[in-house]
Amino acid sequence: MDMEEDGKEYRWETGYEKTWEALQEDEDGLLETSVADIILRAKRKRQAERKGHTRLGMMRHLYVVLDASEAMLDQDLKPTRQLCTIKLLEGFIEEFFDQNPISQMGIIITRNKRADKVSELAGNPRKHLSTVKSQFNLPSQCIGEPSLQNALELALSSLKMLPTHASREVLVILGSLTTCDPGDINQTIVSLKNCGIRVSVIGLAAEVRICNALCKETGGVYNVVLDDRHFRDLLFQQVEPPPATAANSQEASLIKMGFPHHDVIDGRGSSLTMCMW
Numbered sequence: 001m002d003m004e005e006d007g008k009e010y011r012w013e014t015g016y017e018k019t020w021e022a023l024q025e026d027e028d029g030l031l032e033t034s035v036a037d038i039i040l041r042a043k044r045k046r047q048a049e050r051k052g053h054t055r056l057g058m059m060r061h062l063y064v065v066l067d068a069s070e071a072m073l074d075q076d077l078k079p080t081r082q083l084c085t086i087k088l089l090e091g092f093i094e095e096f097f098d099q100n101p102i103s104q105m106g107i108i109i110t111r112n113k114r115a116d117k118v119s120e121l122a123g124n125p126r127k128h129l130s131t132v133k134s135q136f137n138l139p140s141q142c143i144g145e146p147s148l149q150n151a152l153e154l155a156l157s158s159l160k161m162l163p164t165h166a167s168r169e170v171l172v173i174l175g176s177l178t179t180c181d182p183g184d185i186n187q188t189i190v191s192l193k194n195c196g197i198r199v200s201v202i203g204l205a206a207e208v209r210i211c212n213a214l215c216k217e218t219g220g221v222y223n224v225v226l227d228d229r230h231f232r233d234l235l236f237q238q239v240e241p242p243p244a245t246a247a248n249s250q251e252a253s254l255i256k257m258g259f260p261h262h263d264v265i266d267g268r269g270s271s272l273t274m275c276m277w
Contacts, residue, residue, distance in 0.1 A: 058103075058241070059102055059103060059165070059166035059167070060100050060104070060167045060241055061104050061121055061159060061169065062096070062104070062105045062106070062171060062238075063108055063121075063155040063158070063159065063170045063171070064173070065115075065151045065170060065171065066089075066108070066132075066136055067110060067175045067204075068082075068109045068141055069112075069143070069146045070143060070145075071142075071176040071177070071204075071205065072085070072142045072204075074175070077227070077228050078228065081204050084228055085173055085231075086137065088228070088231060089132060089235070091232075092238070092239070093125050094125055095236060095239050103123065104121040104122055104123050105121065105122070105125075106119050106158070107132060107135075108151050110147050110150060111141070111146065112143050113144055113145055113150075114147060114150060115151040115154050116154075119131040145176060145178055145180045146176050146180070147181055148172070148174070148181060149185040150182065152170065152214075153188055155170045155197070156191060156192055156195065159195065159197050160197070164196065167241065167242060167244070168195070168197045170197060170198070170200070170220075171201075171238055172200070172201040174204065174205075175204040176205070177205050177206060177208060179210070186213075189213065192214075192217075192218050198218050198242060200220035200221045200222065200238060201215055201220065201221075201222045202223055202231070203222070203224040203225070204224075204231070205224070207222075221237075
């Protein structure tokens, strides 16, 4: 078999990796120090991989997809995943428009196997903040399962109509390990890729294969949070514009301009000349 020729093994055939040995207790018997060290090392790695002299997009169109399923009521993020997400999202929205003043954002919420666009693409952060607080604030608003495909199709229907010179992005905050979809989500991923829409996912539970494939195919980033501090770090990474791709990267269009200047004629005083093109 090819696997034997390449000398590779299947995951279940490899030996134990003892990943728990990477976590060490501090003097108080807590793991916070070890987790903080893991987050710091990951942050340094991302900064080292960042390329210099990269063209970034100034105009961005971003849809934030929020998981409002029952999984968001879990308390591994304090006080709950839902309330922790709201708190961090408020700071993210303000920072996003502060760093991207001519960009637009929209909000999509998926719950109970459906997806609803609760906020259209707009550049008003106050509107998005009030929408999140009214549509994603109470425990009773987290019901059923999410539908990742419905949410992506909803974002796709809006973003594909926008011009290609601006970046088109989707950021999914997913707490559930399952998604209830009406069709083949792989076809949706192909459509997103063909339209040049970049999808990134922040998982609040564990790694999900379809999310990994989604981000890989569309050029996005997929991460799973360790705690609320790591969650904030991953979320605020999305504030910086992504590198411009070949699809939406265009040569600069320069305009020839002229400016008036002073000229000396026969030793007399200078006179202002007019320059016209």
